[in-house]
Amino acid sequence: MAWLVTGGAGYIGAHVVRAFAEAGIDAVVIDDLSSGHESFVPQDVPFVRGTILDGGLLTDVFAQHAIDGVMHIAGFKYAGVSVQRPLHTYEQNVTGTATLLAAMEEAGIDKIVFSSSAAVYGTPDVDLVTESTPKAPESPYGESKLIGEWLLRDQGVARGVRHTSLRYFNVVGSGYPDVYDTSPHNLFPLVFDALLEGRTPRINGDDYPTPDGTCVRDYLHVSDLAHSHVVAARRLHDGDVLEPAYNLGSGDGVSVGEIMSTVGEVTGIHFTPEIAPRRPGDPARIVASGELAARDLDWRMRYTLAEMVDSAWQARQAAS
Numbered sequence: 001m002a003w004l005v006t007g008g009a010g011y012i013g014a015h016v017v018r019a020f021a022e023a024g025i026d027a028v029v030i031d032d033l034s035s036g037h038e039s040f041v042p043q044d045v046p047f048v049r050g051t052i053l054d055g056g057l058l059t060d061v062f063a064q065h066a067i068d069g070v071m072h073i074a075g076f077k078y079a080g081v082s083v084q085r086p087l088h089t090y091e092q093n094v095t096g097t098a099t100l101l102a103a104m105e106e107a108g109i110d111k112i113v114f115s116s117s118a119a120v121y122g123t124p125d126v127d128l129v130t131e132s133t134p135k136a137p138e139s140p141y142g143e144s145k146l147i148g149e150w151l152l153r154d155q156g157v158a159r160g161v162r163h164t165s166l167r168y169f170n171v172v173g174s175g176y177p178d179v180y181d182t183s184p185h186n187l188f189p190l191v192f193d194a195l196l197e198g199r200t201p202r203i204n205g206d207d208y209p210t211p212d213g214t215c216v217r218d219y220l221h222v223s224d225l226a227h228s229h230v231v232a233a234r235r236l237h238d239g240d241v242l243e244p245a246y247n248l249g250s251g252d253g254v255s256v257g258e259i260m261s262t263v264g265e266v267t268g269i270h271f272t273p274e275i276a277p278r279r280p281g282d283p284a285r286i287v288a289s290g291e292l293a294a295r296d297l298d299w300r301m302r303y304t305l306a307e308m309v310d311s312a313w314q315a316r317q318a319a320s
Helices: 011-022 055-064 079-084 086-107 140-159 187-196 222-237 256-267 291-297 305-318
Strands: 002-006 026-031 047-049 067-072 111-117 162-168 170-172 202-204 219-221 245-248 274-276
Touching: 002 011, 011 026, 011 067, 011 222, 026 055, 055 086, 067 086, 067 222, 079 086, 079 140, 086 111, 086 140, 111 140, 111 222, 140 162, 162 222, 170 187, 170 222, 170 305, 187 256, 187 305, 202 256, 219 222, 219 305, 222 245, 222 291, 245 291, 256 305
Parallel strands: 002 026, 002 067, 026 047, 067 111, 111 162, 162 245, 170 219, 202 274
Antiparallel strands: none
């Protein structure tokens, strides 16, 4: 079987493509390279440069390759920026998903795993987020991801599409020395870039009601994430029934302060972070239960925080 990986040249997508290869599953990548890198795609994996907004291109890809299912990771992923660019966000994430589903229907492809997000929950008022926690997205990005889940649900009812959505929390680390997180907005790249440029990393707020006063979040190693994507694909291929959505969470958070201390220990660059004011809307704690994913998708945390930081740092240094 072969799976089309949309966004397969990105940080997460490239890890999923390589996890497919290690599992003996062929992949085909489509990516417009707006945030991905062609160098992240292995040379023996078919690569199509283009957008999922191009229904004709998708039709051609499905006609040229024996595609069994779709791993839909492509999208505009910057929640903060989405507030300033709502129409762009909805075009990429909602219209793009609808176009992809239409092309799948035309080609007779009935299996899809969707890259969703913790952003569908907004600012939850519970200590541990579960799949049944109320959805209250607070950005066009979060809204677009929730709509994407609805599109899969509705196409499942109307056309029998078999699907599941994986809600990510904070994805970090690297499984390969040549693939790393290049987002200009994520914590690890921001901290590493500061250190490499001789600047002091910054913490936004140290007066939250948490053990060390800094925000607590769920940090997950990207290789663990990729593994569960492959399991989801296999189970859909085998005809198993999956939940409509799964949280990929640790059940136990890590504070930004702990991240900073671990970065100093791993890199050998010891620093005292600058403290900036809180960012509006940042909740003190967002941590998710991964129990359902552990039950169905072989989800578990296989890496310590130090290993997450070290793998990310090694990959970032290799790219310097």
